[in-house]
Amino acid sequence: MSSSYKRKIQISVTIRNENEPAHRSSVNSLQYDKNTGRLFSAGSDSIIRIWNASKDDSSYNESQNKRYIQSMEHHCDWVNDIVLCCNGQNLISASSDTTIKVWNAKQGFCMSTLRTHQDYVKALAYAKDVEIVASAGFDQAIYLWDVGTLTKLTATNNTVTTSSLNGNKNSIYSLAMSSNANVICSGSTEKIIRVWDARCCQKIGKLKGHTDNVKSLLVSDDGSQIISASSDGSVKIWSVGQQRCIGTIQLHNEGVWALATNDNWTELYSAGKDKMIWKTNLRDFSDSTLILEEDNCIQKILLIEEAGNKYLWTCGQSENIKRFKISNNNTTELVVRNASDVDEDEAPVEGSSTGITLTMRNKNSIKNINPSKPDNNNIDSQKKESFHLPPDIIIYGAPSIRQHVVLNDKRHIVTKDTENNVDVWDVLQAHKIGQHGKVLIDEVVKQYHKRVYVPSWFSVDLKLGMLQIVLDETDVFASWVTAREAGLGDKAQETKLNYGGIFLKSLFDRWAKSTMRYHENSNELDDVNNQTIFQLPLHTTIILSESSGRPILRSCVKDVGNETEAAILEDLMPTWAKEVIEKQVPPKFNKIPFALIPYSANSNSTNNNKNPKRERLSATEMLQVRKIMEHVLSKLVGGNDNAVNNSNNYNPNNYNPGNNAYSIGNTYNTNSQNSKILINPLFSNIENKIELYCNEQKLDPDMDLRSVKHFIWRQSGDVVIVYRHVR
Incomplete structure (x- = not known):
């Protein structure tokens, strides 16, 4: 192992429950295995969890523990993205701990770890036809991985080669790839979309039009179109062949963070910071409907078409995961038209070369599907009631x-x-x-x-x-x-x-x-x-x-x-x-310098004593005030001479705690010197013989020197302690 690790190492310890069957923070990514009905979720608590998602909540009698199958733990930081590969046999994960991990998805254990990235790994993309995965992150790098090679890595066969795509100048937040890897694209804080042919690692071009971070990307299976979502609130559809925008959809009030399409690439679902989920007809960009409004910002949506039904999984800035059953009967229509039909009170979004611009009118233009509440003056409350489509599955998280x-x-x-x-x-x-x-x-x-x-x-x-x-x-x-x-x-x-x-x-x-x-x-x-x-x-x-x-x-x-x-x-x-x-070497003590000054007859401070006798000492910060009192009594003010001379007197300046100070829990025997001090009759009831002051405050004999410095002295330089002999 490289000796470079010896330079600077930290040790972190997570205090938690033994079993953590629920996400304790936001959920960043989802994957669903249609073959097994299992849902995989990636959380900001560093854990990937597996759930039984084959039935709705009515079959579970509100017992979410029955949904929980297993936790996949090996990451040390947020898990930002996951992809299922090899027909659900393997799962690839990307994390802010800078690693990519390869998992056995069936048994839930980590097979290997890739440490190629030098910063947060933010996004993954998967080409299912050729079993290639791409990874990207804040180090501005994109790497291509052959899944077959990754799944064969072992402790001895641990070498893997990767191709890289160059050209990004900013942190990458989004990544997408066509099913045959002929088109791969990335989005970043650079506000542009860079496009490559992953098969030969050649640049195809870059697409400009967004005015903020590109947070989500999709590529059609044939690689002919790209859909992008941005923090600027817009969704754009791009022609890869023409390298231009062919449509801009402006439906969201805030940043758009998540996209999903159906298998036929005819329906687009978008969601983000405004908590809204919209559906747009990709054959007619002017046809958009509002599906629902969530309770929290949405970071990921996953559309599943199964047995003739459509299900939309959502997760985001909440520890909960939800599934909604989507049909044409539970959506609310929004009026959207060609740019030429826009009224003066509407604010059109920058159009594309086709002239198609989707706009959302003011709140009164939203048609409520509930005929019993037609009053548009109360549209806010109506909208929330209508758009809160009840989920048929809720996987609850735990508090963080x-x-x-x-x-x-x-x-x-x-x-x-x-x-x-x-x-x-x-x-x-x-x-x-x-x-x-x-x-x-x-x-x-x-x-x-x-x-x-x-x-x-x-x-x-x-x-x-x-x-x-x-x-x-x-x-x-x-x-x-x-x-x-x-x-x-x-x-x-x-x-x-x-x-x-x-x-x-x-x-x-x-x-x-x-x-x-x-x-x-x-x-x-x-x-x-x-x-x-x-x-x-x-x-x-x-x-x-x-x-x-x-x-x-x-x-x-x-x-x-x-x-x-x-x-x-x-x-x-x-x-x-x-x-x-290993070596049982005790840590070193910290020492604190302090000065002892005799009490002035006019005050318990030395302000009126122009030339006080000062004794400068240094002792371990753990030294008790009581020990200083003993030193004062035996060395500075004098006591019973016989008692003093017959004892091994304590001296803070010479105090060495090495023999009795460091203990990993057990008491090392105190040395005979300190034992004699403790039983010396000179020091019995010492509180009645010596008083110590700091900043005119009387010191508690059981206080230690560092507490005196922190709570009472509260300044730099030697701690000044005034002693008084009580007659």
């Missing part, structure tokens, strides 16, 4: 997390999902610990709030609609806490623990190399392993990725100990993680 607050203890996270449910999660244990229902998130945050400062050691990513924890070498070991702060009551209260170290140990506990290391070491380390490492849910997903987000390995807690996974991890695991997991 959209808001989060990391609590001060940097261990717990409060989240709010799309159904306003507020939950609490324990990062170290990688699971949910509290469900508070539909309440204000701020109320729950206040309930769990602690006045403690712990540095951040992870970041949170919600792009999948689930809680994803990201570990980076720059701060993963920043959070040292005491056993008391961590709530580990079975350990000495001042035992120092590192959250990042604990979490990494817990994640890779099954890693063969790590387990072997435990057995090689002393019983004390075995105790650490047994007592401190949390037993995380075995399904917890682990992703190793480059700093750019490009994944290099996806695994889970239960699999990291497998022989194959262990060998890969040995090569890919970043050094900063290996040091802790």
Whole structure:
């Protein structure tokens, strides 16, 4: 494996349920297998799901779990597009994780991964007659793949050649190809459509006319026509042979994102941001009807003609998938005419060379099919009622997390999902610990709030609609806490623990190399392993990725100990993680410089003391105020001389926590020096002997130095602490 992976690696962990039978975010693409009645859906939660879609909802008694068949999990980011190949035997997927994956569609497992693209892979196209798939994305590249070759790739036979189509200058959002691959076209933010002959990779031309991103494309089976949809709100029909627009359809109020045609290329369905689905007669562009209005923006429509019926599947900016049965009796007619017939109150769209322009008049020009409600003054409410055609299948999704607050203890996270449910999660244990229902998130945050400062050691990513924890070498070991702060009551209260170290140990506990290391070491380390490492849910997903987000390995807690996974991890695991997991090297402590100044007789500050005696020290950020009080009593103000001289006095400047500070959960025995301090009678009831102040605020003996700096000092430079000897 290339050593380049050693440069900068992040580790991401997804905290989720073991089984995720419903999409948790928007659904981006759909494919239907007529042979089996199975529907494949690709989601922004990184999961492809398979559903039984052979019967309508009346056959399922509202039990959607009976529709769910299987999840296909191997991607690490949004799955943007999918295509079924080889008569439903295989499925190809494209993802924002920059990969293309080849799946066994019948059994639902990943066969191989293609890493040719360097950025998000946004679109796929399929030539069914010759079994060729094309892929395109934000790296401006288009690659052609022979499906037969892809399905034969193995661990040893893992080399594949590909052809590429050059010329794009912008990120590609849409792609389409004729059934014999003689025409392939791409749409992008360049606002033009580029056309090639995929058989010889030769450019045919480029089509200009759109004024915004081209979001969807279709090519007729014979390659003679292209249909394009754009964020400019228009749909255009192009002649490939003439390389010009032969019709512009302007029916949508906002961007058009999805297109579908029937098998005969006589009916066009369009949908998009305005939630409307229109049908246009491709033999007479002036004939358009409004089919229905959806509840959310539509990103994909799939027309299925089966047993004499037409079904329209929809998905988009919702976690739900719907199917509508289409017939001529449930559509609403819209008045559309030739450009010469347009009234003055209509706004025609730029026409083509044929002079055909489709326009939508004001709302009163829409004919409502319900004769009992003819009043056009109330057309808005009538339109919504009439156009909300009830679906005969709804595949419901699950709520996705959209808001989060990391609590001060940097261990717990409060989240709010799309159904306003507020939950609490324990990062170290990688699971949910509290469900508070539909309440204000701020109320729950206040309930769990602690006045403690712990540095951040992870970041949170919600792009999948689930809680994803990201570990980076720059701060993963920043959070040292005491056993008391961590709530580990079975350990000495001042035992120092590192959250990042604990979490990494817990994640890779099954890693063969790590387990072997435990057995090689002393019983004390075995105790650490047994007592401190949390037993995380075995399904917890682990992703190793480059700093750019490009994944290099996806695994889970239960699999990291497998022989194959262990060998890969040995090569890919970043050094900063290996040091802790494999070599048991404790992370370094952060130190904070501070100054001790005697109390002024006139004030509890030193403002009136022109030349105060200042002692500059440096200590671990975990140092408790109580320890500073002990140092002050023994070294600066003096106490019982015999007691002081007979003890191994604590000195913050010389304090070395190495022997008792780092523990992956177990308490390393405190050294004798600190033990003597704890039982020294000089320091009993020290609160009655020494008082410490910072910014004129009396310090709590149980507060640590970093909390003093964060909450009270709140500025750069050495923390100034004033000490007072209470007589």
